[in-house]
Amino acid sequence: MPQQWPTVTYKEEGMREGMQIEDANITVDDKIELLDMLSETGLSSIVVGSFVSPKWTPQMERIDEIVQRFTPKPGVTYSALALNSRGVERARAYSPPLTIERDKYPRLSCHLCDVFVRRNTNRTQMQEMERWPEIIAQAQEVGIKESGIGCNASWGSNFLGEFPVDSLMTLLEYQHGLWDEAGIKVVSCSMGDPMSHCTPAKVEESVTRVKERWPEINHFRLHLHNGRNMAIASAYAAMRVLGPEDTLELDGTIGGYGGCPYCGNGRATGMAPTEDLLHMMDDMGIPTGVDIDKLIDCVWAAERIIGRELYGHVSKAGPRPRTVDKLYDINMPFVETMGQALHFKKGSEVYEGGIYPYREPITSPYRDRIDQGLPAFGTGANEFPWNQDWLPKADS
């Protein structure tokens, strides 16, 4: 049963979602070094930072220098967040290399939580809704044929509690009705989660209901925060109910850092760790184009720059070894500490001298087969151990 997965596109948010909640004194040089490393990983979409008020976000005060001095990699889309026309104007001065971040579709969207939108952007929910007629009128004016609907704080809020999926659907239904009246097709749906209220069950239910209600929607965007460790499971839940006709846009950050000062969780907010999420996609056969090993270098660099350990896992245990050159030594000694675990990148020196408890060296007929280029197990039952002459027979 090979599952037919959707096309997944991924946007790396570490330089924006990550850096905006870290120390404002991190140097421009350090940030440029990290950004340039990210460019070499194969990531196709990277947010470089945001053009926002340096008064409230001093971490982004020197974004101009970063954009001027980093080394754009051909083929990579670089974008920056801007929350108002002043920010967009500032960003436009650097395009190219920046792509001025535009939604592919004109979109009606608002927050289900009126507190967060006010705290984060100093606007009200009603101000968000007030823009909808204008967005529709502009779309009609230029003859746009396809549009989007969307919601932020889709599943709950730290200030208002849980939102049932029914509320989300009611909001989307209303937006869809407005596009219907305008005679413009809706093909895209965006769901944001700034306060980490996503769960895989709710994301799966939401995506499923949107698809059932409006089968012509085949483009989904999920911006999931990870304060309750649900972002990866939620992303998987979305992938599994989408099909090859669908596109899923996901965001996350190397190491899983990130957050904002407005949501109430600060640095404990986080996003899905890019390296863990993309490594999962590798395993599922969803193309990412990203070199996990280089991504791990970026995580280690980010940890050095921000001065604390991040919570992503693949950077600590290493990727699942799947090729002969990556398999662990079957006679390696005890590996106990986090430092010793880094042998996957640093080599056997880091665990040398560890306890070796075996009287006889370990041997493995399976590993012998693999070293000869064969699979560990054959494909038929008759190739399994109980029928292999290279394994001892049971006495009984």
Next chain:
Amino acid sequence: MPQQWPTVTYKEEGMREGMQIEDANITVDDKIELLDMLSETGLSSIVVGSFVSPKWTPQMERIDEIVQRFTPKPGVTYSALALNSRGVERARAYSPPLTIERDKYPRLSCHLCDVFVRRNTNRTQMQEMERWPEIIAQAQEVGIKESGIGCNASWGSNFLGEFPVDSLMTLLEYQHGLWDEAGIKVVSCSMGDPMSHCTPAKVEESVTRVKERWPEINHFRLHLHNGRNMAIASAYAAMRVLGPEDTLELDGTIGGYGGCPYCGNGRATGMAPTEDLLHMMDDMGIPTGVDIDKLIDCVWAAERIIGRELYGHVSKAGPRPRTVDKLYDINMPFVETMGQALHFKKGSEVYEGGIYPYREPITSPYRDRIDQGLPAFGTGANEFPWNQDWLPKADS
């Protein structure tokens, strides 16, 4: 579409999987304090440690003292790991309070990876298989009617690479055939993952195929490690393909610590953080009986005792607030640091003096409704903001 979830039972492995890879000098007093705290959380099944050779696992050298001195809570099942008859004998001296850990069903099981079983238990895969005829004979002798099949290192190995689900199914098929020959029904299937090769896609495929092949199997056990951050997503993937007729047994550790020195990942191995996984189940409506707040106290205690930060998330950002008394202050100042984020437990003192960027205090008609005991949103479309007189109308 309320999903019908399986019954889920949960076993806390922190005192065993966690402590076995931490400093051997952690005191008995500290361990007993943590164990007694765990007993008060509502967890129904707790592993207290293991009876193994103190030569290779000095962390468990003083397990006898712990078992003698901890305070058993009525209704909680306490168990201990033993890998051989000597260990079982030692554990039996403390029963009660210990329940000698027995599988509910006689089970045929072995590792797909012959290297790990040798490294971990100094036995060979063939020695595991050699026991099968004896297990079947004993089951027949005492007239047992229901049995289990099982596999460890089910999806891959750090020493042999990835195993396709086909290999797992071939092994299970063979075991099932042996029970069939003996005329004993198979109702349970166990899948272990000591080397963190699980992914949600593979777990979902495996559980689905077992259920399709043998519909009478309605009892599943998953022991998932988390070195690649896939344990929670994999547990969710299993829950969603099981139904109310099924039982799913899951294991994990507070904070997500744990591992063994044999797998090659040491402390970077980990398991699903109990607090994050059970909080997800709370949200899904799967009963856990566990007080997440008390569980977070345990995580903090564990971090103090082992002297490092763990990677679970709910202990840092706090649970999703869902009741009026837990909702955040809508006029709270900036929350930036990990320390400030702990306000959910430590109170507003931890963020006092933070930046407050708003000229006018934030107000929220939704929050007013909630404070009055109403839902934020009504259930009908006509109760939504655009039809509410308590929200300003759009100008347009």
